[in-house]
Amino acid sequence: MNVILFGATGMIGQGVLRECLAAPDVARVLTIGRKATGTTHDKLRELVHADLHDYSAVRAELAGYDACFFCLGVSSAGMSEADYRRVTVDIGVAAARTLVELNPKMCFIFVSGLGSNASSRTMWARVKGEAENAILSLPFANVCAFRPAFVQPGPGIVSRTPLYRALYAVAGPLLPLVKRVAPGQVTTTDRVGRAMLNVARQGVRQKIYENVDIDAAAG
Numbered sequence: 001m002n003v004i005l006f007g008a009t010g011m012i013g014q015g016v017l018r019e020c021l022a023a024p025d026v027a028r029v030l031t032i033g034r035k036a037t038g039t040t041h042d043k044l045r046e047l048v049h050a051d052l053h054d055y056s057a058v059r060a061e062l063a064g065y066d067a068c069f070f071c072l073g074v075s076s077a078g079m080s081e082a083d084y085r086r087v088t089v090d091i092g093v094a095a096a097r098t099l100v101e102l103n104p105k106m107c108f109i110f111v112s113g114l115g116s117n118a119s120s121r122t123m124w125a126r127v128k129g130e131a132e133n134a135i136l137s138l139p140f141a142n143v144c145a146f147r148p149a150f151v152q153p154g155p156g157i158v159s160r161t162p163l164y165r166a167l168y169a170v171a172g173p174l175l176p177l178v179k180r181v182a183p184g185q186v187t188t189t190d191r192v193g194r195a196m197l198n199v200a201r202q203g204v205r206q207k208i209y210e211n212v213d214i215d216a217a218a219g
Contacts, residue, residue, distance in 0.1 A: 001200065002028040002065045006095060007072030008037045012111060012148070014157045015189020016069050016196060017044075023197055030065065032095075033072070052091045055098040063102040067200035070095065070135075071111045076124035084124065089131040100138045107142035107200040110135045111192075114149040114185075114211060132208075142204040148192060149185040149211040157189055184212040191218040 003020050007013035008031040020029045021041050031037055032047045039046075049058055052072075070092055076084045096108055110132065115122070118129030132145045195209070195217035209217065 001026050001067060001197075002030075003200075004030045004032060004062070004065050004068040004099070006032050006068070006070045007111070008039075009033060009035055010071055010073065011153050011157055012151060012189055012192055013069075013071035015154050016071055016193035018154070019190055019193025019197060020069075025201070026197070028065075030061075053086075053094045055095065059098065059102065062099060065099070065103050065106060067107045067109070067196075068095070068099055068103075069109050069111075069196045069200075073111060076127070081123050081127065085127050085130070088124075088127050089134065092131050093134045096135045096138050096140075096143075100140050104139060105141045107204065108135065108138070108140045109143075109196050109199060110145045112145045112147050114147050116145070116147055136207055142200070144199065144204045144207050144209055146192065146195070146209045146214055147211065148187055148214055150187070151192065152186060152188045154189045184215075187211055187215050187218075191215060194218040 003026055005013060005017055005020065008017045017031065017037065017039065020026050021043055026043065029044050030047060032049055034048065034050060034052065036046045036048055047058060047061060055062065072091065074087050092110060099106060099108065112128045112132050115125045116128035116132055117125050118133050120126045120129060136143055136145065192214060195214045198217050198219060206213065
């Protein structure tokens, strides 16, 4: 399997990259982002691309892939709705439209979030829902959205978002309790990565994978 990964420097993306590089059936991994990950591996090729809204200059490098795991995202804190939409909707849709033309048989998985809904009154949830709807409407052979809830980072993985780092520092000691009280609301970066690989291997069984579905798909 040949995989494209967006957002490989983010917390979820780091975990997904680890799982892809460790999977025996993954032959190639292409990461795309504005910055390199700093990871070195025989399977890995990194494409540093400044304009994530336009892939015309690199189209020839994006063909021949079986799956795309779109883990790129930002916190909406302090952002206007227009700015958040440019990142969350416009970048994701631009990438998906390019890839569906080049790899229509690809499995495309978009990382969204718990509570995403295009009709929501909450800004981030509404915008995430809009992104889901736009991407799920594209004619990929397999396409779905993952909606993880609380994602526990694996060893050595740190979020780049200060707000999230503070949240994990506070919530970390409470995770055993949270898992007992609400086991379906907690997953890990490695389980998200394994779930993505399994969905790409087996085919999409539903358009939306909530947190419990992600954990089930991880095996």
